[in-house]
Amino acid sequence: MNGVTDGLDFSSIQLIGTAVTPAVMVSGCGILATGLDNQISRITARIRDMVREWRTLPEGHARRALLREEVSIMDRRHAILARAIAFTYAALLSFVATSLLYLLRRSVQVPEALPVVAFSLGVALLGTTAVLALASLRLSRRAITLELGDLFREGPPPGSPGA
Numbered sequence: 001m002n003g004v005t006d007g008l009d010f011s012s013i014q015l016i017g018t019a020v021t022p023a024v025m026v027s028g029c030g031i032l033a034t035g036l037d038n039q040i041s042r043i044t045a046r047i048r049d050m051v052r053e054w055r056t057l058p059e060g061h062a063r064r065a066l067l068r069e070e071v072s073i074m075d076r077r078h079a080i081l082a083r084a085i086a087f088t089y090a091a092l093l094s095f096v097a098t099s100l101l102y103l104l105r106r107s108v109q110v111p112e113a114l115p116v117v118a119f120s121l122g123v124a125l126l127g128t129t130a131v132l133a134l135a136s137l138r139l140s141r142r143a144i145t146l147e148l149g150d151l152f153r154e155g156p157p158p159g160s161p162g163a
Contacts, residue, residue, distance in 0.1 A: 029092035094122030
């Protein structure tokens, strides 16, 4: 071997990587959950604002129909993000289980594949979270398109690409 790898115990390096990876994933899940929670809170506040506006408009006002449609879209986004945060917490638990299984291996007979399965489950759950976040973004764009349609019903603003 060369001078760089002489004296290195690769099993120790592998053990460190095995122990640290789930911990990093737990931290990442926590950050992701915080971001999703913030989005959910903003959607909740926006729905309340739209419903408050809807209540102040006279019966038959055109904006009431638009607000109703937007609230419906925002409600779907809220439900999607609530599912996403649940998957994120499930992933977090999966990564915690991975770490616990590796720790238990020192004192209890744990099948070799079990920690790998727990970690893989966590990765799959995070993938599902990503798909749900993308679906939420798509719905967000629909709500913005409705608002823009209402705002520019009389035509695009001067100087815009559509003018």
